[in-house]
Amino acid sequence: MAHLICHPPEDTTQFVPKLHLILETIKSGISAELKAELLAGITEIAESHHPSGASMDELRDVWRGVLPDHRILCLTESATHTAMWHHYANNYRGVVLEFRCIDELDSVWLAAKPVTYPAQKPAIYTADGWAELMNLQNEEAIRTILHAATYTKSPDWSYESEWRIASFKRPTDTGHFSDYKFDRRELGAVYFGPMISPEDRLSLCLAARAFPEAKLWDVEIGMSREFSLRAVNA
Structure with a gap:
């Protein structure tokens, strides 16, 4: 989240609605003080809260529904x-x-x-990659996973x-x-x-x-x- 706030991408339509709104607001221009306050708030939340896993469970449910129909x-x-x-x-x-x-x-x-056959595994097989997936809409996240799982293998x-x-x-x-x-x-x-x-x-x-x-x-x-x-x- 901190990386996205500091470096918002040009296209934000693939992100979940709340994050899309935040990033578009940042791109339209906010003060340095407000940006610093946002980053401090993210750090505070990360240090004081533990994720429930609800987003991960939701993505898993979508994946389980898609996979049997994939050819x-x-x-x-x-x-x-x-x-x-x-x-x-x-x-x-x-x-x-x-x-x-x-x-x-x-x-x-x-x-x-x-x-x-990349020597380095695609991002979806890393913790950072999954963190990025959690910020995407489920449909976009599933497309990302399907593409990596379908078109990449180990060397x-x-x-x-x-x-x-x-x-x-x-x-x-x-x-x-x-x-x-x-x-x-x-x-x-x-x-x-x-x-x-x-x-x-x-x-x-x-x-x-x-x-x-x-x-x-x-x-x-x-x-x-x-x-x-x-x-x-x-």
Whole structure:
């Protein structure tokens, strides 16, 4: 609060109404004596009162209501990263789907944003960051938390080279997952894992015929343990 009073931001609309009013009044011009009195009052309150946690509880309630309706689609830049195949493709027995971003189709993939892997945690994971959230309107605070939780990870996960698309549950959706259709032309390639079963590979090769732009690739593990690609003549 003291920092905001000394350095009121240009846009104060995201703050709770009382704080918004105080900051706009300060920006319109108050005397140095009144500002000093405000700061002294804040210090006195901080030293003599203990927070009840009501604001934090209210924010938690809003968060619990929002989270079940939140949807995240996770994508990656690479089709040949060994750890990714191990973690997300059934120990090399699955497949990777590559999607094409097509402007004229307004492909949803165009909305993807890259995940960042900062060495320093976002502010929301610190006490100072939570103090700032408490001064925001609940909707703005939730947007701030969602963005940080959705688009940042620790550096340990940087190998994923991840991109994400975030949205919310549609009125007709149930449960915690949503299925979205995509245009047949948007499937650009299918990569078959090096351990995929012959039966799965055959059935997927046949199914891929319905997608005119989809190229088929076998992913192979070389002597150096690196992945290589070989085109499939389907």
